[in-house]
Amino acid sequence: MYGTVHGGWRTTPRRAAVLDALHACDGFVSAQTLHTALVTDGVGVGLSTVYRTLRLLEAAGHVDVVRDSDGERLYRPRPDDGHRHYLVCRECGFSLAVESGEVEQWVARITRDIGFHSVDHTVELSGVCDGCRPGPVDR
Amino acid sequence: MYGTVHGGWRTTPRRAAVLDALHACDGFVSAQTLHTALVTDGVGVGLSTVYRTLRLLEAAGHVDVVRDSDGERLYRPRPDDGHRHYLVCRECGFSLAVESGEVEQWVARITRDIGFHSVDHTVELSGVCDGCRPGPVDR
DNA sequence: CTTAATGCAAAATCTTTGCATGAAC
DNA sequence: GTTCATGCAAAGATTTTGCATTAAG
Numbered sequence: 001m002y003g004t005v006h007g008g009w010r011t012t013p014r015r016a017a018v019l020d021a022l023h024a025c026d027g028f029v030s031a032q033t034l035h036t037a038l039v040t041d042g043v044g045v046g047l048s049t050v051y052r053t054l055r056l057l058e059a060a061g062h063v064d065v066v067r068d069s070d071g072e073r074l075y076r077p078r079p080d081d082g083h084r085h086y087l088v089c090r091e092c093g094f095s096l097a098v099e100s101g102e103v104e105q106w107v108a109r110i111t112r113d114i115g116f117h118s119v120d121h122t123v124e125l126s127g128v129c130d131g132c133r134p135g136p137v138d139r
Numbered sequence: 140m141y142g143t144v145h146g147g148w149r150t151t152p153r154r155a156a157v158l159d160a161l162h163a164c165d166g167f168v169s170a171q172t173l174h175t176a177l178v179t180d181g182v183g184v185g186l187s188t189v190y191r192t193l194r195l196l197e198a199a200g201h202v203d204v205v206r207d208s209d210g211e212r213l214y215r216p217r218p219d220d221g222h223r224h225y226l227v228c229r230e231c232g233f234s235l236a237v238e239s240g241e242v243e244q245w246v247a248r249i250t251r252d253i254g255f256h257s258v259d260h261t262v263e264l265s266g267v268c269d270g271c272r273p274g275p276v277d278r
Numbered sequence: 279c280t281t282a283a284t285g286c287a288a289a290a291t292c293t294t295t296g297c298a299t300g301a302a303c
Numbered sequence: 304g305t306t307c308a309t310g311c312a313a314a315g316a317t318t319t320t321g322c323a324t325t326a327a328g
Contacts, residue, residue, distance in 0.1 A: 046285040071210040119266035127258035
């Protein structure tokens with residue numbers, strides 16, 4: 001009784017394990033990191049399966065994807081209430097979903113004003129979080 | 140008398156050619172496309188040099204970089220008046236710099252509100268331009 | 279029984295790098 | 304004479320794909 005729920009594809013044990021592992025991570029993780037974590041935890045799963053599963057989850061809108069400065073894809077489970085943007089710490093990878101209403105409105109206005117259709121947007125914020133901040137005075 | 144102007148590195152003929160070729164392109168182009176264009180135009184330049192030059196230009200702030208959906212880096216000369224964001228047509232590659240004051244302010248507010256420092260932002264808009272719009276009624 | 283998932287290895291792609299050569303300062 | 308730029312080929316890295324095997328519906 002696997003894949004009746006999510007429409008089309010089967011929810012197999014490996015796929016469930018990938019999603020679980022993703023939820024177990026704090027912030028964004030790469031496919032390879034996730035694969036390593038799974039194998040370390042004794043879940044025998046191939047790298048291809050991790051990649052394929054993440055693609056499925058992405059297509060199904062269950063994960064958000066950003067790219068780090070090297071172009072590597074990083075994944076994170078999407079909050080239940082839809083589309084989000086993130087602020088990610090460059091040092092420790094800690095990530096925070098940020099309120100982005102203004103940006104959404106800005107995108108909507110641009111789309112309206114300029115003769116473009118089906119406008120998609122990518123917004124990625126990266127910085128250094130409080131915990132990783134270089135010491136202000138002494139060190 | 141090459142590289143006195145730009146601070147540090149020399150402005151050699153090949154590098155000038157790369158920048159010229161970049162200006163000759165309408166929108167964003169990849170390093171490989173640029174290299175092919177140069178070679179086709181009879182400018183003997185190696186792929187490595189194109190990559191290295193683009194990295195220099197990026198570091199110097201003379202070009203803007205976006206990533207297409209495959210993670211490939213696309214370059215475009217930066218307008219003289221600073222930081223820009225772009226709306227790129229997914230079909231033909233036509234790109235437009237868009238007014239982004241609201242987004243800049245939004246980023247500034249997020250930075251202020253949340254305990255993060257040195258916040259960088261990436262904003263990429265992609266859509267389908269008027270010329271590439273699928274015909275509305277007849278075809 | 280038919281269809282889909284999986285793992286492994288090979289392939290594909292973009293980008294960087296090591297090293298020898300040549301030009302610039 | 305040192306330092307930097309260049310080209311070529313090789314290396315690196317991430318992601319995808321082909322194919323045989325196995326499990327699910």
